[in-house]
Amino acid sequence: xxxxxxxxxxxxxxxxxxxxxxHQHFASIRAREAALQNRVFTYTGRxxxxxxxxGELRLLAGSTVVSVDAFxxxxxxxxxxxxxxxxxxESLLERARREAVLRLREKADSLGATLIFGVRIETAAIxxxxxxxxxxLELIAYGTALIPHGRPLS
Amino acid sequence: MILTTLETVPGYxxxxxxxxxxxxxVRSKHFGRDFMAGLKNIVxxxxxxxxxxxxESRQEAIERLKQQAEAIGADAVLNIRFAxxxxxxxxxxxFAYGTAVKLNRA
Numbered sequence: 001x002x003x004x005x006x007x008x009x010x011x012x013x014x015x016x017x018x019x020x021x022x023h024q025h026f027a028s029i030r031a032r033e034a035a036l037q038n039r040v041f042t043y044t045g046r047x048x049x050x051x052x053x054x055g056e057l058r059l060l061a062g063s064t065v066v067s068v069d070a071f072x073x074x075x076x077x078x079x080x081x082x083x084x085x086x087x088x089x090e091s092l093l094e095r096a097r098r099e100a101v102l103r104l105r106e107k108a109d110s111l112g113a114t115l116i117f118g119v120r121i122e123t124a125a126i127x128x129x130x131x132x133x134x135x136x137l138e139l140i141a142y143g144t145a146l147i148p149h150g151r152p153l154s
Numbered sequence: 155m156i157l158t159t160l161e162t163v164p165g166y167x168x169x170x171x172x173x174x175x176x177x178x179x180v181r182s183k184h185f186g187r188d189f190m191a192g193l194k195n196i197v198x199x200x201x202x203x204x205x206x207x208x209x210e211s212r213q214e215a216i217e218r219l220k221q222q223a224e225a226i227g228a229d230a231v232l233n234i235r236f237a238x239x240x241x242x243x244x245x246x247x248x249f250a251y252g253t254a255v256k257l258n259r260a
Contacts, residue, residue: 010196018198025199046161046233054165059157059234061212065205069198092198099200118159124238126204126246136201138208138238144158 010070018069022091029098032106039114040105042143046118053148058111061142062103065126066096067135093137097121100141108145119143155220156230157252163230166257172226176251177218181211182244211248212236219250228254 068076072088079086100121108116119141126136156163183203194201215236223231234252241247 014196014198017196021197021199046159048160048162048164050164052164057156057158057160057163059159059216061209061236063205063208063212065201065208067195067198067201070196072198073195096200118161118233120159120235122236122238124240124246126208126238126240127244135195136204138204140212140236140238142159142234142236144160 011074012071014070014072018071022095025095025099029095029102032102033098036102036105036109040109040116041114042101042105042116042119044119048117048146052115052146055113055146055148058113058145058147059142060104060107060111060116060145061140062100062105062107063138063140064096064099064103065136065138066092066099067137068092093123093139096137096139097123097141100139104141104143111145111147112149113145113147115146116143117146155223155228156257157216157220157234158230158232159234161233163232163257165260166230167260168232168255169258170256172223172228172254172256174251175219175222175226175228175231175254176249177215177220177222178247178249179211179214179218180241180245180247181207182246183207208238208246208248211246212250215248215250219252223254226254227256229257230255 076086076088122140124138231252231254237249239247
């Protein structure tokens with residue numbers, strides 16, 4: 001029995017380090033979101049309203065690939081046996097999605113854009129189901145930034 | 155060449171519809187990247203190697219989409235979308251597609 005305990009090591013390390021890193025990440029997300037709150041606005045609408053001043057259109061994307069920690073992976077396995085909400089994955093997806101949107105907004109901000117139109121968010125599983133490879137979830141946020149006083153369209 | 159996720163380009167009208175254009179690339183990561191990702195699988199969080207890989211792939215897909223659009227004489231590609239799919243163990247396809255159009259000043 002004792003001999004098998006080392007198998008639990010990744011789960012314990014995952015729980016301690018993973019929980020700490022997740023807290024750190026959420027704190028960073030909140031701080032950066034607060035900084036961008038009145039600077040960059042995102043819209044899912046795919047038509048720019050006529051009363052908005054023209055500018056340069058630029059296709060931008062922000063993305064991140066994340067992995068769940070060993071503890072949550074085990075918790076999720078148990079969860080999927082009983083069914084119901086998988087909270088372990090919910091928080092991972094939430095922070096990854098917010099991170100992707102933040103990266104998109106930060107890119108727009110660095111170009112001097114305050115508006116991003118036609119924003120879409122995609123989720124894709126990488127290496128899904130292959131036990132030999134690490135699994136990841138890719139979250140992409142992309143849209144069209146309107147850069148005021150940019151190079152005129154030609 | 156205007157690349158956008160919008161349906162119209164402000165200040166312009168669409169004068170011709172040239173059909174769908176697309177660009178894609180299939181990439182796999184090298185061992186070093188996946189090894190680090192394997193460690194990251196224990197503590198969770200961002201797999202930076204993969205993020206970079208897929209970002210490079212997306213640039214490549216967009217570049218191919220643009221070349222295709224230029225080849226048929228388009229002025230813009232509207233309504234661009236991205237899709238990522240895991241097609242084989244360790245390989246991912248990044249795909250971009252949109253509608254190529256010719257534009258006239260409104």
